[in-house]
Amino acid sequence: MKALSYELIHKDAKTGARRGRITTPHGTIETPVFMPVGTQATVKAMKPEDVERTGAQIILGNTYHLYLRPGSDIVREAGGLHKFMNWNKPILTDSGGFQVFSLGAMNKISEEGVEFRSHIDGSKHMLSPEKSIAVQTDLGSDIMMAFDECAPPDSSREYIEKSQALTTRWLERCVKAHKNTEKQALFGIMQGGFFRDLREKSAREITEFDLPGYAIGGISVGETKEEYIGVLEYAPDLLPEDKPRYVMGIGTPDYIFEAVQRGVDMFDCVEPTRIARHGMAMTSRGRISIKNARFERDFTPLDPECDCYTCRNFSRAYLRHLFKEGENLSNMLLSEHNLRFMAKTLEEIRKAIEEDRFLEYKKEFYTKYYGSPDGK
């Protein structure tokens, strides 16, 4: 028996958007889906039950961070990540590949793997495909990601060529190291930067392994929106239709709509929770900064159209007050609201796809959220 299966339920009549369902050992996931990020075995500022009531179906955890602290052996002894953090729905773990990029200045990449300087104390640690899989096995996630190199967007073609080839060789080692295929699924990651032929090469190579799902990595790392969409125009089609497709690291509504439209099923991003902690709320009429003086005496909810706990109980003036005072409750309430906003938007997207009106819904959303039908 396999750890994961994907069922394609319906394809939008006019676009590549697809409505699907992923089944994992910890339950099913309706797609397209947005996955909140809980790097250190917690979605920051939120209790698992709060995350759950936003409608979140699956969350992320992180190999690199949990390996450093508390140590994946401790998570294993606790009974796995689900038990450790009390989240009983599916979990996807990132492999540490993104930290190759985000902590780039402190790393050394070799054929063997990546030597990290811990961002906590500067100590040296080696993360290799085998090590990453071993850690993710300890964590017990439903979906583990292959250890890849997420290269910077301004890398040369020569660099991306080498990086993409290395990612394939690392994938082969990940597949070999991955034993418990009936409990945890392993997803491969496409690289290749912004070069179409390299993306095609990457797709050919990684799909050889016949994995239960594939991700498109190396985008949403600081490139322009045009470059991002450029890759999206062809990349999803290079991946099998009967497997879930995942674009890693996207969280703004426009990036998600563009990806869904081209046949992508899964997304994750720190954006909604991070901007919440920084005083920004996503609303049906666009983003608002709760810090703004204009909300000082605004006793209406963040978003009158929202059904979340925060909007049902608190005013903008109160949330502004909490934020200005640095109260923890501000982070909690804004995070919950933003996650609810994301979950609800994806609910609407799924419904629209089922009814073959994805583009209409996209236009409607853009008009309200961005103030124009094309979002600019």
Next chain:
RNA sequence: CGGCAGGUGGCACAGCGGCGACUGCAGGCGGCUGUAACCCGCUUACACAGAAACACGUAGGUUCGAGUCCUACCCUGCCGA
């Protein structure tokens, strides 16, 4: 009443002869993309190098030049009658 210390943007402080005055906080605005992020950035007059401007308690004085030195006064704090 006497002694001592001190008065610099909203607050707290730096500077101790070249200041169109440092820094932090507060205030205002913005940014966050597989989380080194309850973080980071910008801003706090107009104008622009002019016999112009100014957050250095007030008024005089010394000096080419004073937030900086001197005198008086006002105010605050501590100590002593």
